[in-house]
Amino acid sequence: MNLSESISAVLILGGMFFFVAGTVGLLRFPDFFTRLHALTKADNLGLGLVIAGLAVQASSWADVTRLVLIWLLVLGASATLCFLVARTALRHGQKPWTK
Amino acid sequence: MSLPCTPTDQPSLVPRKQTAGEALLWIITLGLLWTAINPGDLHSWLVGIPVVALASAAALRLHSPVPRRYSLLGAMRLATFFVAQSFRGGWDVAKRALSPAMPLNPAMLNYPLRLRDELAQVLLVNLNSLLPGTLSADLANGVVTIHVLDAGPETFADMQTLEERVAGLFSIPLGTEKDIRA
Numbered sequence: 001m002n003l004s005e006s007i008s009a010v011l012i013l014g015g016m017f018f019f020v021a022g023t024v025g026l027l028r029f030p031d032f033f034t035r036l037h038a039l040t041k042a043d044n045l046g047l048g049l050v051i052a053g054l055a056v057q058a059s060s061w062a063d064v065t066r067l068v069l070i071w072l073l074v075l076g077a078s079a080t081l082c083f084l085v086a087r088t089a090l091r092h093g094q095k096p097w098t099k
Numbered sequence: 100m101s102l103p104c105t106p107t108d109q110p111s112l113v114p115r116k117q118t119a120g121e122a123l124l125w126i127i128t129l130g131l132l133w134t135a136i137n138p139g140d141l142h143s144w145l146v147g148i149p150v151v152a153l154a155s156a157a158a159l160r161l162h163s164p165v166p167r168r169y170s171l172l173g174a175m176r177l178a179t180f181f182v183a184q185s186f187r188g189g190w191d192v193a194k195r196a197l198s199p200a201m202p203l204n205p206a207m208l209n210y211p212l213r214l215r216d217e218l219a220q221v222l223l224v225n226l227n228s229l230l231p232g233t234l235s236a237d238l239a240n241g242v243v244t245i246h247v248l249d250a251g252p253e254t255f256a257d258m259q260t261l262e263e264r265v266a267g268l269f270s271i272p273l274g275t276e277k278d279i280r281a
Contacts, residue, residue: 018189025196033246034205037234038192044229045189062138069135079225086236086246096207096246 004056011053018046031097032089040082047074125155163217173267180264181226184257188231195248206250207236210243213273214262223265230257 001009025038051071055064129151137143195202214220224235224243232254237244247254266273 018193021189021193021196025192028196028201030203031205033207033234033236034203034248037232037246037248038196040228040234041185041188041192041231042196045185048185066136066138069132073136075229076225079228082228083224083235083238086234087238090207090236090244096205098206099204 008053008056011049011056015046015049015051015053018042018049022046032094033086033096036082036086040078044075044078047071122155122159125158126151129154129158165216165218167216167218168270170268170270173264173270177264177268180260181229184230184261188229191231192248202249204249204251206247208245208247208250208254210245210255210258212241212243212262214266214271215241215274216269216271219265219269219271222268223262226261226265227258230261233258 019042022038022042025042026035029035029038048071051067055067058064058067130147133143133147133151137147212220212223214223220238220241220243224238227233227235227243227245232248234246235243236246245258262273
């Protein structure tokens with residue numbers, strides 16, 4: 001493995017770690033809202049790291065731009081959806097879990 | 100860096116007249132965005148044409164007519180803060196999820212915004228969900244309802260910094276909480 005392949009592997013493995021952690025949170029966390037935290041935050045970082053890992057290997061700047069664009073679009077979509085899902089749940093009387 | 104700005108706290112609920120030029124601008128911009136993601140793929144327009152049309156219509160309908168000034172320095176400061184906080188936020192939630200004890204002390208809190216500009220508020224609400232431990236659950240009358248993973252005295256500190264950074268992007272001054280409630 002050359003240097004760029006190694007960097008790319010570290011970043012992508014790091015990204016996978018956060019996807020797995022987010023999924024564990026989704027399964028273990030006690031209620032609707034805490035699960036949303038796990039999904040949005042861990043996946044945002046996980047995807048960012050995977051995209052960074054792929055960008056290191058990209059053959060052109062156009063590809064890098066495209067990857068970053070995809071990350072930004074997913075980020076915008078997931079933040080907006082997270083808010084809409086949380087608001088709908090709250091307004092329909094979903095009670096947050098408390099200690 | 101911050102210049103005086105027209106007050107932008109008037110809700111823009113009245114549908115305004117749209118010009119054909121504005122519509123064309125959205126169609127071209129979003130069309131270019133589609134091409135950037137699917138370069139040289141003619142078949143993709145089967146989905147692309149309806150998507151660009153719908154997105155342009157939504158943009159025209161939702162876009163508020165308030166003139167805004169963006170600060171490049173403000174954008175860079177916000178981006179830096181956002182990336183750093185994304186790492187902290189992802190790490191924080193991963194640690195909680197993987198820890199056997201699973202430390203959680205959630206609460207639903209109200210945060211009265213000092214930002215009054217609608218676009219700035221929406222941006223803040225979206226970015227907030229990616230900060231460590233906070234998730235926006237509602238926005239009404241300048242108050243964000245926030246779900247926090249670990250309620251404590253430090254809960255709003257990041258939120259305040261985020262609000263300042265978002266205000267910096269738009270070069271707008273922050274009001275006080277009193278102004279909003281008045």
